[in-house]
Amino acid sequence: MMVCAGQQNTSGYFLALLITPLLLINGEMTSDYPSSVEAPIFWINNNSDPKWDSEELTLQPIFVNEPFVCGFHCKVEENNTCLFAISIFISNGSYPYNPISRMIWSANRNNPVGRGAKLQLSQQGDLALRDVDSTLVWSPKTAGMSVLELMLNNSGNLMLFDRNKEMVWQSFDHPTDSLVPRQRLVSGQKLVANMSVTNWSEGLYSFSIDDNGSFVAYMESDATLLYYQSPGSNLRSATGQFYAEYHSCRFGTLSLPEVRIGSSSFSFIQLDHDGHLSKFWGTETGWEKAYDLFKKRLDSCSYPLVCGEYGICSPEGSCSCPEADQNRGTYTYFRQINSSQHNFACSPYNPISCKSPNQSLLEVKDVDFALPDFGRGNYHKADIESCKQGCLKNCSCKSQALSFKKVDASSNQSLFLKVQNSSAPQIPPPPVSPKKGGRQNMGVIIGSTVGAFFIVLLVICFLSFLESKKDAKDVEEDYLGHISGAPSRFSYEELKVATDNFSNKLGEGGFGCVFQGTLPGGAQIAVKCLDGFGPVRKSFIAEVETIGSTHHFNLVRLVGFCAEKSRMLLVYEYMCNGSLDQWIFYRDKALVLGWQCRRKIILDIAKGLAYLHEGCRQKIIHLDIKPQNILLDENFNAKVSDFGLSKLMGREQSQIVTTIRGTPGYMAPEWLNSIITEKVDIYSFGIVVLEILCGRKNVDRSLPEEDTHLISLFKRKVEDGQLLDLVDKCNEEMQSNAAEVVEMMKVAAWCLQGEYASRPSMSIVVKFLEGKMDDENEYDFSKPPAPAEVETLGYQTDTAAVIPSVLSGPR
Structure with a gap:
């Protein structure tokens, strides 16, 4: 048994944190807006609601489902230029305030509305956008289809559902100029660029899939004026239509560079007003154009209007x-x-x-x-004259x-x-300059000489700068090979052969793609491909430094790495059962984990974190504990992975100051002041434990609004004495062991206390899970800890912040 003796007296201490305010990083701003509503309802485009503003744009949200926001987008200088649209946003370090957004879909780009416009979902199921004078501007024409619900899902797709929960319309079927991950472009659909940066109406360029399944880009005024055509064919659906689905690493037949690592690294592709089809990804400073999908076939002069008319x-x-x-x-x-x-x-x-x-x-x-x-x-050869x-x-x-x-x-x-010919201005031949005086000529000579000297000096400085950057990069790559205990170093060609030219993709995410491979000796590996500079390179080095020198059964082993110029690859042991999230969040019965397996996974994660915090020469704070970073081997042993955001902390240090990093929803409240300890990992661990026991995500916007945030729901169920309602209902073994599951929820509550000092160390959590805390003098769960007792555990606590809970055990 994992629950030790004395468990009947533990309830008061564990759930105390649930009385305190919830300071979830992703909860406060976005929770003001739903992701779905039911008919009838309407919205007015005005200034009374909270807005997200920039110098050029006012964004009035209606729906939010991170990282997407749907609402009225208005130009600051033009009150009558507003679109009902969807944007993708990043936080720029001040999450969630002042987000940097980029519009990826709009309903009325050719017919903007003004302040006072109304969007209404009627009782009859018709969604309609009307201008201030009640003129109908846009509608998906769903009247009579028994529409009940309007939803923005977490892929950025705006959808209408009828009373049978069947989808009757979606924005993915009506793209404007952009595609987001998991969105398809189907033959018959097309992307049309904006007229310009400031003009949102349909512009001069289009992109689509032709009757042969090839990508084509052309002038919107004449589809025969092609300026791009892909050589290969895309996939054909069961209905006979060709389609291409966008993923971070691929769009149909086109391969793309991976998305940068980091919580703000969302991506999309967009047909820009200049005719380029580009992939954008989020950075700390905004949206960066990362890759031009046409560049392998087109040079800079191959676009129809690159220099305007007649240029x-x-x-x-x-x-x-x-x-x-x-x-x-x-x-x-x-x-x-x-x-x-x-x-x-x-x-x-x-x-x-x-x-x-x-x-x-x-x-x-x-x-x-x-x-x-x-x-x-349209052109043909003929006699010139x-x-x-x-x-x-x-x-x-x-x-x-x-x-x-x-x-x-x-x-x-x-x-x-x-x-x-008429009135064409004549250009005379260039005039011959008369001879100047000697003194004037001397001034010209001196001026030219000085100017040439400074130009040469600037060129030398520039070349020296480039050389220093190259040297710094060489030093950095050389440094990687001399890290104490560093794993093996592979060449890019070795990994290309091992992965069969990166053909077997295991998955993808914010970091990019992971491929399965086999080393010459037969060992199975997983190769993570990173692409980018700055934060990506720092994350790469942090991972090699951190996990390369650590060895523990519950940490994923870093077999080796590759660092060749801009290529950065990490080689891990292969974990055949993938990441934990696909076993606890998906409703495929073949992937459901039983109670004993889940209990063992929780213990494995705790052991891995205890080693990082207390078993290494320096404390290692992971900073991104979440189900996606917990991998499972063939025997469902859990191992902590992905150390790209980790920080080292000296044993003499009680806390460190660092920039905000991690995944929203798993970040502890103390991140708000950027002063942290290893207890931020313990908070994240508490979130993961709850997700494992409840079989749902911490933030699930497909649920009713009051149940969206798991911790808020947890607090409410504690107060109502209904914790059994939270036990994963999709597994009979979980239900039959519901009493033990509820006891395990106390561990999550213990780790989730608002005051970081009140959370236990991971070694204490491991002892409790292993049933090794029989001596009540070691830790008394029945009342708040006394200072002397706490001191023996190596941390301090504010006992005044711990309030007895109403939980007295399973009901």
Whole structure:
């Protein structure tokens, strides 16, 4: 038995924390907004509710399901420019206030509404967005379908359900310009870019899957003007439609770099206003464009309007307007409108006019259309002179208003642009400068020399900076190989062979992807691939330093690592039963764990943490204890993994100051002031114990609002004497041992006390779970601990904060 003698007297001490305020990191702000509602209900777009503001945008939430928020998005400077939309947000270190959001779906992008607009889910089941004058702006047209519920799920999908809980509409079927993880793009659907950064309406570029299952990107005005086409085919569904599903490592046939490690590392892909399809991921400073999905087939000059209308793109990426030979004193016909690379455009001085037939063809040498070869379906070869004369005689003959690009002069290729001759400004030949006086020439020479000197100096400084960065990186990689007790170092090619070119993916998450492999000796391994810089590299080094030198049965063994330039891979022992979350949160009966197995897993986790806190030369604080970081071997032995956020703490230190890190929902209240001890791990352990016993997530927004947060529900059930209601109902063995399960809940409550000093050490938790605390003098559970007794356990407590509980045992 895991419960020791004297268990009938333990209740008062364990549940004391549940009377204190709950300071969950992810609870306070987002809990103000539901993730689902039932009809009838309506919302008004006004300023009375709490808002999340930035300099350009006011976001008034209706639904929140982290990391997504759905509501009214309004431009600060334009009161009549509001969209009903969904954004993905990150916290920027001030979670959850002032989040940095990025819009990923909108209902009315081409028809914005003003302040006072109304969104209503009627009794008849119709969802309708009406402007302030009651004009219908948008509706999914579900009237008559018995719609009862509107929900934003944790994948960012807005859904409507009928009274039979059947989905009748979802936003995933109507994408705008973005896709989020687990969202599919199906043939017949398309992404359409915004017009510009500031203009949310549909723009010039589209992206979809064609009838052959290939990705295509094209000008929205003419689907034949392709500028991108993928070579391979995507998957075909049972209905015959092609589709591509976005994951952090892959989108259909396209491979993507992994998402950065860290709790803010959400990602999405978006067709931007300049025609690029990019993957974005969250960083500490905002959303960063991490990867261009077109870059393997397109250069910077291959986009239809990279230099605006009539602009010419050079191989260096600069833009210019077409012009004649200025040295001959001929005419120029185009003027530059804007010098910005993304807003560059050229305009003819005199537009083509059929009323004034004085036109000619301007030859622009060594240029070509910006479109690749597969985007020229409408063009054909012809005799040049016949083509020129035919165009001059036909007023409707004009060039496409696209960009052009420079090509090699050896190609002997020319482009002819039709221009209007009248009133074209003539450019005279360059004037010859008269001779200047000697003193003035000397000033020019001195000025040029000084300027050249500073330019050379800047170049030298820049090269020295690059070399120092390279040296620092080499020193860092060399340092990894000399860490005391460091595991084996692999080459990238060795791991590529071991994983069969990374073909067998075990899973993916905020860090990226994990692949199964086999070493030459036959040992099974799991290879975690990290990609990125800054926090990712620090996390990589922390993991090698921390777990590489530790050895305990309940810690996942780090077999080795690879550090080659930007490639960072960690090699672990293979855990065939995966992570704990898939065994306690999923309702597949084949994956349900019995009581004895769950009890052993809890003890295994406690032993692993006790070793980290008390069995190493320095204390190791894990800082990210959660079911996803608990792995199970073939015998369901639990092992703590993922030390990327861990911190070392000297044994003489009572606490440390560090930046906030970890996973919202598992973070202790003391994180609010960034001064922590190893007791933050014990708080997280208490959350995990509750999740194991109850068979549900700490935060589950699919449940009624009052049951969303497990700790709040736990507190309420304690006060009502109904803890048996929390025991996992999906397992008969858990129900038949409900009395023991409730006793184990006291361990969770003990670890979850609001005051960190009142939580036990992990070694004491292990003793209690093993039934080795028979001597009541060692720890008396029946009353708050006396200071002398607490001192023998190595920590201090505020006994005034411990209030007797109403729990007296199982009922």
